[in-house]
Amino acid sequence: MAVNCREFGIIHYHETRPDTLPNDVESLKKLLLEQQALLSQQVSEISEKDSQLAQWQSKYQNILEQWRLAQQRQFGTSSEVMPGQRDLFDETSEDELDSQVDDEQENRPPAKKRTQPKRKLLPKDLPRETVVLDIPEEEKVCDGCQGELHKMGEDKSEKLEFIPAQLKVLETVRPKYACRHCDQSGTHSTIKQREPEPSMIPKGIATPSLLAQIITGKFQYSLPLYRQETLFQQYGIELKRSTMSSWMATSAQVLQGLYHLLRQVMLQQSVLHADETTLQVIKEKRGSCYMWVYCSGKDSPDFNSPIPNIVLYDFQPSRAGACPKNFLSGYNGYLQVDGYAAYEQTEATLVGCWAHARRKFTDIVKTTDKKKTGKAQLALSKIQKLYAIESIAQQKETKEEAYQHRLKHAPTALEDYKAWLEKESKRLPPSSTIAKAVQYSLNQWDKLIQYLKAPELQLDNNRAERAIKPFVIGRKNWLFANTGNGAKSSAVLYSIIETAKANGLIPYEYLVTLFEELPKRNVEDSLEDLLPWSIKL
Secondary structure, three states: OOEEEEEEEEEEEEOOHHHHOOOOHHHHHHHHHHHHHHHHHHHHHHHHHHHHHHHHHHHHHHHHHHHHHHHHHHHOOOOOOOOOOOOOOOOOOOHHHHHHHHHHHHHHOOOOOOOOOOOOOOOOOOOOOOOOOOOOOHHHHOOOOOEOOOOOOOOOOOOOOOOOOOOOOOOOOOOOOOOHHHHHHHOOOOOEEEOOOOOOOOOOOOOOOHHHHHHHHOOOOOOOOOHHHHHHOOOOOOOOOOHHHHHHHHHHHHHHHHHHHHHHOOOOOOEEEEEEEEEEEEEOOOOOOOEEEEEEEEOOOOOOOOOOOEEEEEEOOOOOOOHHHHHHHOOOOEOOOOOOOOHHHHHOEEEOOOHHHHHHHHHHHHHHHHHHHHHHHHHHHHHHHHHHHHHHHOOOOOHHHHHHHHHHHHHHHHHHHHHHHHHHHHOOOOOOOOHHHHHHHHHHHHHHHHHOOOOOOOOOOOHHHHOOOOOOHHHHHHEEEHHHHHHHHHHHHHHHHHHHHHHHOOHHHHHHHHHHHHHHHOOOOHHHHHOOOOOOO
């Protein structure tokens, strides 16, 4: 009798010769029962090891997908557009979608020949210097008849000259006056002298233009202070980064009043967007602190919209729900965010982000074999229908017409997508990435459909993600903040610069004007005329 057992993938055979078996029935039965028990134990062990192997394979696949996703995010394109998306409103099955993507890859028409780019004309308001390249007077005669040549026309071309930044010293002289007669007679005389002009940095060398240059250099163009220090050294100016850091802290303190006014105006809006990102602060107890961003309106000027474009950053040492709760204290409008639970503590009505729901499936498409992404691509096509509806709506003449178009077409697409989610959630393994992506949409469903409630709401939270991107880019250059107070100053300065950009202002010019005007004002003075949509530069 041969017994077949398997251990770690190896099969062993134990041969039993017939002449060694007992002759009586009872002994044979006993031997058979022992062999059955041994076989049952071995089958159980094999089943357990198969289960462990499946778990390790699942963990390996999960780690592999995370690694591929990290590689893609680091080195790949950031586009989330689904490939092979020719008709957004086709009802396509999962199997058909796989073959459709393959066919579109194979039958894709050849790329159109790129046209030669045309250079835009240089601005007419730039200073111009005309350089005439004329032939000498003695050559202005005909080579044949020696007659005088006449001017028949001319060719013109433009080149852009760059003039490096210039530094100059503003020397302020304040004459003093006294009465000579009183001095000679010994009578007390009052010395008269004009008071110095109000300044951002009293007794310092910084002018509004210098402060604006340093601040925009770091917070608009992501140029760390140590690099700016070397730039000034090229002009023979010893300007230490510690000095510039102190100036920025003072500037942020002066701008606090304007920052608080912008926050008051923001909290009066019906719709806000919010997001957060990490920030390393050296002298904070926590390893990772957070920069929160809140914004209203758009990130580009819209003079026909009554909603002001505001971007405000708020530094906090944690990611706790108390952070947005305190900043948005008393606000009960709509707040469009991702799925982070901290925003649940606010009094606002939360609106979900379809870009985050879509991103769960996009990550699967980017990190998984194309033959296994049919469900993810089908989900992307269903989500893309919502974006197509919204794109057509935005082409309407009025906001009300756009909203009616949304209400007419979006509910059907939403019902179709939810029905698919509910069906797939029952069939997919709970631990798979596609199941987690499906479950995310189901968990967020009540928030995802909130955008149907008001015309001002949007499909996604990209407004906040775009607003926080300048900070993320800057963080890659200057890496960290030294202290919590420095991070708070950075939040104020980023807020003023990004709000200026959102309203079509040049941040440097806006800051120069603010630094000229604010020192002249008292604490109780109104700052309404200095708001980005009210100021006259």
